[in-house]
Amino acid sequence: MGHSKIVTSAVGSGRFKPELSREDVYAEYACILKSKKGTQLVDYLCETLLPLLPDGSAKLPLYYTVRYGIQFMWDAEQHGLEYAAKKLAKKVVKEQVIPLITSMIWDHIEDELVENGVSTALVKPAEEALNKTLVAIFEKGVEAL
Numbered sequence: 010m011g012h013s014k015i016v017t018s019a020v021g022s023g024r025f026k027p028e029l030s031r032e033d034v035y036a037e038y039a040c041i042l043k044s045k046k047g048t049q050l051v052d053y054l055c056e057t058l059l060p061l062l063p064d065g066s067a068k069l070p071l072y073y074t075v076r077y078g079i080q081f082m083w084d085a086e087q088h089g090l091e092y093a094a095k096k097l098a099k100k101v102v103k104e105q106v107i108p109l110i111t112s113m114i115w116d117h118i119e120d121e122l123v124e125n126g127v128s129t130a131l132v133k134p135a136e137e138a139l140n141k142t143l144v145a146i147f148e149k150g151v152e153a154l
Contacts, residue, residue, distance in 0.1 A: 107148065110147065
């Protein structure tokens with residue numbers, strides 16, 4: 010059974026369908042593991058396991074745990090702990106830390122601009138330019154790690 014057929018069966022209606030046998034799932038896992046594609050394995054696990062859970066607030070944290078946890082384990086197994094840690098750190102910095110830092114810097118600058126009577130019409134273009142510049146600088150720094 011091909012990957013897309015299993016995923017369609019598992020995800021299609023949001024429920025795991027009975028015609029998908031345990032052996033089919035195990036065969037697909039084995040095929041993905043042999044191909045050594047960690048992202049494909051993580052995606053497959055998320056697509057087949059998450060529909061089994063009831064909808065609710067636990068699904069999203071579980072998704073991120075599975076997504077990043079399994080990817081980290083896979084990278085550590087395939088490339089070593091140092092590689093996996095750097096890859097995860099870069100991802101977290103790019104997705105979480107950089108936007109937070111740029112937002113905090115802009116909030117401080119905006120307060121000073123408003124206090125000095127700068128027109129709000131000039132503030133928005135300045136914010137966009139500053140954010141693009143800071144993101145570019147920080148991302149180059151992250152890539153240097």
